[in-house]
Amino acid sequence: MRILTTAAIALALSVPVLAAPPAKPARLGLCAACHGEDGVAKIPGAPNLAGQKLDYLREALRQYRDGRRDIPVMRAATGPLTDAELDQLAQWYSALTPPRAAP
Numbered sequence: 001m002r003i004l005t006t007a008a009i010a011l012a013l014s015v016p017v018l019a020a021p022p023a024k025p026a027r028l029g030l031c032a033a034c035h036g037e038d039g040v041a042k043i044p045g046a047p048n049l050a051g052q053k054l055d056y057l058r059e060a061l062r063q064y065r066d067g068r069r070d071i072p073v074m075r076a077a078t079g080p081l082t083d084a085e086l087d088q089l090a091q092w093y094s095a096l097t098p099p100r101a102a103p
């Protein structure tokens with residue numbers, strides 16, 4: 001019984017961790033107005049981010065922040081962020097399911 005209970009608890013704890021997306025980044029609010037919390041763009045001209053490759057997002061964010069991609073809105077949004085914060089955002093968006101393409 002003890003073993004069963006332990007196994008049940010272990011399962012209950014591990015399954016959501018495996019299935020769940022990464023924790024919502026503290027800085028997501030900086031991005032949501034344009035890219036959405038769900039990674040689907042909210043304004044014309046902003047790209048969808050949901051399901052984009054992790055490495056690509058991570059590198060793109062560093063490029064904007066460091067000015068290697070010179071886009072003022074993105075530079076302003078990423079300017080105050082640390083590498084760790086950019087990584088959290090990249091992980092968040094890459095873990096989302098992309099919207100279905102229009103037929």
Ligand code: HEC
Binds near residue numbers: 034047049061069077
């Ligand atoms: C004011 C609107 C706005 C805000 C706020 C904003 N972005 Fe953007 N973002 C854009 C636009 C516009 C582009 C396209 C820029 C370009 O042409 O390179 C872009 C591009 C990107 C790209 C590159 C996508 C690609 O396919 O190359 C990433 C990644 C990204 N944004 C992430 C973020 C994150 C993360 C935040 C929050 C820290 C954020 N953005 C905040 C408007 C915004």
